Amino acid sequence: MTDQLRAKFENLELNAGLGKISAFISMSLSLLCLFGALCFLFPSVLTTPELRPLYAKQYNLFYYGLITGIIISAGFGAFSAIVRQNRYGFYGLCFALVAAVLGCGVIEAPVLPSVPFYAGIDYFVLTLFILAFVFIPLEGFFAKNPEQKILRVGWVTDMKYFMVSHVGIQLFSFLTVMPIQYWITHLPDNPIVPYVQAQPIWLQFIELLIVVDFTVYWLHRAMHEVNFLWRFHAIHHSTEYMDWLASSRLHVIEVLMTRFIATLPIFLLGFHTSAVFAYLVFISFHAIFIHSNVRFRFPYLRWIIATPEFHHWHHSSEKPAIDKNYAAFIPLYDVIFKTVYMQSHLASVYGTVGYKIPNSFVKQFTWPFKKYVKRFLKPWRDQ
Ligand SMILES: [Zn+2]
Numbered sequence: 001m002t003d004q005l006r007a008k009f010e011n012l013e014l015n016a017g018l019g020k021i022s023a024f025i026s027m028s029l030s031l032l033c034l035f036g037a038l039c040f041l042f043p044s045v046l047t048t049p050e051l052r053p054l055y056a057k058q059y060n061l062f063y064y065g066l067i068t069g070i071i072i073s074a075g076f077g078a079f080s081a082i083v084r085q086n087r088y089g090f091y092g093l094c095f096a097l098v099a100a101v102l103g104c105g106v107i108e109a110p111v112l113p114s115v116p117f118y119a120g121i122d123y124f125v126l127t128l129f130i131l132a133f134v135f136i137p138l139e140g141f142f143a144k145n146p147e148q149k150i151l152r153v154g155w156v157t158d159m160k161y162f163m164v165s166h167v168g169i170q171l172f173s174f175l176t177v178m179p180i181q182y183w184i185t186h187l188p189d190n191p192i193v194p195y196v197q198a199q200p201i202w203l204q205f206i207e208l209l210i211v212v213d214f215t216v217y218w219l220h221r222a223m224h225e226v227n228f229l230w231r232f233h234a235i236h237h238s239t240e241y242m243d244w245l246a247s248s249r250l251h252v253i254e255v256l257m258t259r260f261i262a263t264l265p266i267f268l269l270g271f272h273t274s275a276v277f278a279y280l281v282f283i284s285f286h287a288i289f290i291h292s293n294v295r296f297r298f299p300y301l302r303w304i305i306a307t308p309e310f311h312h313w314h315h316s317s318e319k320p321a322i323d324k325n326y327a328a329f330i331p332l333y334d335v336i337f338k339t340v341y342m343q344s345h346l347a348s349v350y351g352t353v354g355y356k357i358p359n360s361f362v363k364q365f366t367w368p369f370k371k372y373v374k375r376f377l378k379p380w381r382d383q
Pocket of ligand 1: 220224233237314
């Protein structure tokens with residue numbers, strides 16, 4: 001099923017005049033609307049509890065946003081299907097109609113029963129909508145590699161990563177933040193915490209960038225230099241096309257490890273929730289930006305803040321660039337620890353060298369374990 005999906009929709013040119021662009025807009029927007037309508041219908045199991053107060057407060061904004069999305073996707077679908085005779089436009093139109101039917105049944109300002117488990121469908125829909133809205137035009141106008149297609153090789157796999165990490169938000173935080181929170185309550189009070197919290201939020205924000213990036217630099221370096229860890233991180237490096245969606249390709253074990261290690265200093269030093277929230281939003285957006293297919297070079301800033309140019313070199317498969325530029329945000333760490341690599345030209349070829357990493361999401365999940373499973377089973381096989 002997914003092999004067929006990849007064969008059909010990956011490496012697909014959205015050339016104008018065939019109704020493909022309108023079908024693409026219609027299908028992607030109508031699917032988001034469909035998920036959005038389901039969130040309105042089953043909010044207690046499909047939405048993130050932290051975001052629910054915002055929905056209750058801005059109910060009309062989200063509701064009319066959904067209706068507008070349905071109308072736009074139906075319009076593009078109808079154009080593509082009727083004027084251009086494109087069957088995917090017809091599918092988009094159908095999805096929009098289903099979303100409209102579901103959307104009719106929305107519950108106004110529901111009183112939500114609390115359930116122990118939920119799926120972050122709302123988180124997935126909102127982030128995907130915002131990111132696609134910002135990055136698709138940005139990469140279209142300022143592409144580093146203008147030949148690269150929006151629906152390039154690997155996008156279906158990367159979309160699955162994006163979906164899993166967003167829909168499974170509860171599971172990820174349960175496995176990372178919760179153990180730290182539990183552990184922290186059993187530690188004696190850290191005498192530094194009151195001093196950290198007494199500082200203005202903007203200063204705490206800058207300190208977060210410096211402190212967390214230092215931790216992440218060493219974790220990232222360990223992932224490259226320790227073979228066992230590299231097998232998980234290699235999945236992220238397996239992408240041969242850099243764009244905003246490529247940033248999602250992260251093995252579940254890597255996501256858990258990074259979040260755990262990055263969360264530790266945040267909790268240990270006791271930063272204020274507002275500073276942490278601002279930091280998380282900023283750094284998540286920045287992480288996507290540095291993967292994007294854009295040609296901006298930021299002449300002076302590139303030595304202070306990690307830019308797409310800096311991080312693209314990290315993904316480069318050219319020999320001198322391998323195992324360089326580990327910092328997620330502050331390139332100075334790479335300068336200090338002698339792992340920096342910047343050239344007068346931009347990186348152009350990406351991917352892992354010497355490893356054949358499979359294309360599918362499931363096979364990529366099992367790939368890092370394969371070597372160890374084989375080794376474990378060898379004595380039985382040899383008998
Ligand atoms: Zn890396």
